[in-house]
Amino acid sequence: MINVEQPSVTFRPAAFLGGKPGSRAGHLPFEYDLVAALKPALIVELGVYFGDTYFGLCQAVAENNISCSCYAVDTWLGDAETGLYDKSVYNAVEKYNDKRYRSFSYLVRKTFEEALPEFSDESIELLHIDGLHTYEASKTDFETWLPKVKPGGVVLLSDVCLRGSGFGTWKFWEELQLNYQTFVFRNNNGLGVLKKPGGGETSAPFLRELLSASNTEQERIRRYYVLCGERLDFAEKAGASNAAESRHSVFEVYTSRGGKYETNDDLRTILEPGNWTNVSLRFPNGTGDGPVRISPANRTAVVEIANIALRKPDGQLAWSWTPKDPMDGLDVKGTAAVLPRGEFLNVLIYGSDAEIYLPVLSAATTNSGVQLEMRVRVDPDLSAVRELTKSWTALRIEKLESERKKQQEISQLEHRLAQAKLGFEADAAKHKDDIGKQIRDLTEDAERRLTAMRDEFEHEKVQMALAFEEERKHHQAVLAEKERLTALHPMLAQEASIARGNVEELQSEIERLTTLQTQLELDLVDLRKLNARMAAALDQERQARSTMEESSSWQLTKPLRAVTDIFGQRRR
Numbered sequence: 384m385i386n387v388e389q390p391s392v393t394f395r396p397a398a399f400l401g402g403k404p405g406s407r408a409g410h411l412p413f414e415y416d417l418v419a420a421l422k423p424a425l426i427v428e429l430g431v432y433f434g435d436t437y438f439g440l441c442q443a444v445a446e447n448n449i450s451c452s453c454y455a456v457d458t459w460l461g462d463a464e465t466g467l468y469d470k471s472v473y474n475a476v477e478k479y480n481d482k483r484y485r486s487f488s489y490l491v492r493k494t495f496e497e498a499l500p501e502f503s504d505e506s507i508e509l510l511h512i513d514g515l516h517t518y519e520a521s522k523t524d525f526e527t528w529l530p531k532v533k534p535g536g537v538v539l540l541s542d543v544c545l546r547g548s549g550f551g552t553w554k555f556w557e558e559l560q561l562n563y564q565t566f567v568f569r570n571n572n573g574l575g576v577l578k579k580p581g582g583g584e585t586s587a588p589f590l591r592e593l594l595s596a597s598n599t600e601q602e603r604i605r606r607y608y609v610l611c612g613e614r615l616d617f618a619e620k621a622g623a624s625n626a627a628e629s630r631h632s633v634f635e636v637y638t639s640r641g642g643k644y645e646t647n648d649d650l651r652t653i654l655e656p657g658n659w660t661n662v663s664l665r666f667p668n669g670t671g672d673g674p675v676r677i678s679p680a681n682r683t684a685v686v687e688i689a690n691i692a693l694r695k696p697d698g699q700l701a702w703s704w705t706p707k708d709p710m711d712g713l714d715v716k717g718t719a720a721v722l723p724r725g726e727f728l729n730v731l732i733y734g735s736d737a738e739i740y741l742p743v744l745s746a747a748t749t750n751s752g753v754q755l756e757m758r759v760r761v762d763p764d765l766s767a768v769r770e771l772t773k774s775w776t777a778l779r780i781e782k783l784e785s786e787r788k789k790q791q792e793i794s795q796l797e798h799r800l801a802q803a804k805l806g807f808e809a810d811a812a813k814h815k816d817d818i819g820k821q822i823r824d825l826t827e828d829a830e831r832r833l834t835a836m837r838d839e840f841e842h843e844k845v846q847m848a849l850a851f852e853e854e855r856k857h858h859q860a861v862l863a864e865k866e867r868l869t870a871l872h873p874m875l876a877q878e879a880s881i882a883r884g885n886v887e888e889l890q891s892e893i894e895r896l897t898t899l900q901t902q903l904e905l906d907l908v909d910l911r912k913l914n915a916r917m918a919a920a921l922d923q924e925r926q927a928r929s930t931m932e933e934s935s936s937w938q939l940t941k942p943l944r945a946v947t948d949i950f951g952q953r954r955r
Contacts, residue, residue, distance in 0.1 A: 389416055390415055394411070394415045396408065397483070398479060399433075400435075407435045409570050409615075409616070410571055412612060414443065414539070418440055418451075418509065422447070422451075425451065425507050425509075426444070426507070426511075428513065430515075433475065436511060437455045440509075441453050441480075454489050455491065456491045457492065459476065473492070495514060499531070505533045506533060507528075510532050510536065512528065512540050516541075516549070516550050518555050521555045521556075525538070534582045535578065535581050536582070537578055538576075539574060539576060540575040541574060541575075544569050556573075559575070566594055570605070576594075633653060633654075634651070634680065635650060635677075635681075636664055636678075637677075638670055639672060639676070640672060654679075656684075656763045657760070660759055661757075664754065664755045665752065670693070670744055674741055676740055676741075678737055679732065680737060681737075682763065683733055686732055687759065687761075688730065688758070689706070689760075690703065690705045690756075691704045691741070693744065693754070693756075706725075713740070715739055716738045716739075718732065718733050718737050719733070719737035720733070
């Protein structure tokens with residue numbers, strides 16, 4: 384099946400609009416061979432994005448002179464997997480499609496469901512499904528579009544080997560393998576090849592051999608196309624790719640929260656090659672608690688930056704920078720390097736982890752609504768590097784010439800110094816005796832000072848020894864007092880315990896006496912009340928007796944009471 388005459392042997396993708404080969408690029412050689420073998424009249428791709436796969440299919444149609452119509456169905460708005468993106472993606476795809484394939488390729492900017500009525504049943508000979516990769520979405524896309532596929536036609540499903548959160552195409556693919564003729568490539572997240580029943584024996588030998596291959600032959604086929612994909616990737620990294628349109632790049636901004644960087648759809652845009660672009664991105668959740676990180680391109684290129692600004696919601700500048708300003712506050716890291724300064728800031732991007740960090744803003748300006756404004760240009764041809772290299776080489780030559788002149792001046796100065804040294808040595812010989820006498824005088828004076836300093840040091844040493852002895856004795860006395868107090872401590876603690884017990888008893892007795900006093904005071908109050916009542920009763924009795932004695936009846940019975948009293952006394 385696979386031989387040196389396969390089209391994939393010489394196939395080179397013409398475009399990677401996303402800036403570099405994506406995960407689909409590894410399957411382009413097989414898809415190129417498949418189109419060349421099937422010679423389909425109608426190709427439809429569901430889910431296009433930058434069109435790595437779709438434009439590979441179109442390239443196969445064009446280069447093999449196949450009479451075929453190709454349709455790309457996508458909203459070009461993004462989804463839960465890719466995230467939302469702006470119109471720059473569709474603009475790049477539309478521009479390239481008009482330039483290369485407008486005679487047979489058509490962009491259908493609709494949802495899969497909306498585009499379905501535009502195709503007749505059993506009309507599509509090659510259908511590539513690359514939409515949302517959940518189990519439910521994959522099943523819905525396949526079942527709703529399968530009636531549109533011609534009997535014996537081919538359906539390609541992407542990401543059939545990708546497992547993880549949210550990915551379920553692999554599970555649906557396992558179900559399809561039970562009911563259809565299939566073949567699966569496991570590299571680059573997997574690609575499933577499925578033939579719709581019917582069509583008799585009219586299908587291409589390439590497809591028949593693929594679907595009927597033994598296990599050993601299947602593995603050989605997979606290894607071949609893996610090598611083809613790796614060759615394309617290596618050619619791209621080595622700069623030997625002929626993908627003339629592989630220049631678009633993703634400009635992305637990240638914010639930090641709690642030391643972790645994250646981005647979202649509002650902080651991403653697409654840059655076209657060679658053109659100056661005014662980037663304007665608004666931070667929906669503020670600039671975070673760390674420095675803003677900018678990834679200006681996701682491909683090898685030179686990024687020219689004319690200015691950077693962070694603007695508050697009210698339009699006032701929070702921070703700005705131009706190439707005339709120093710690099711204080713800007714930090715270029717990762718797979719990026721600052722080239723020699725010119726009219727613009729030139730940053731060489733040589734990998735996918737290019738990082739430019741902006742200074743941390745004050746808390747007052749990190750709220751939502753802050754807007755990043757930059758004017759940038761991406762040069763994927765590295766022409767800026769060549770121009771800068773020429774300028775740098777000229778400056779380097781000029782600098783080397785300046786250094787040569789300085790070296791000549793240094794040599795002349797060294798010669799003069801050598802002459803001066805010889806003259807100084809001659810003068811030194813003449814004044815040798817005077818210098819020797821001065822040295823001896825200085826030496827004697829130094830010895831006298833040293834002796835005096837030594838005597839003073841010895842005196843201070845003795846004084847310090849005496850002071851140390853006094854301090855030692857004081858320390859011993861303190862230790863002895865401490866030991867005495869330590870010995871007294873248990874006894875004092877016992878006495879304190881007894882005193883605490885006595886205090887507690889006294890407190891209990893005081894509480895009892897206080898209670899008794901309170902009761903006595905209550906009793907006294909009651910007695911005083913009783914005495915008052917008795918005094919009141921006695922006064923009433925006295926008043927009644929006085930009233931009775933003053934009455935006429937009392938006076939008339941007075942003799943009778945006297946006789947009665949006498950009679951009573953005699954009886955007793």
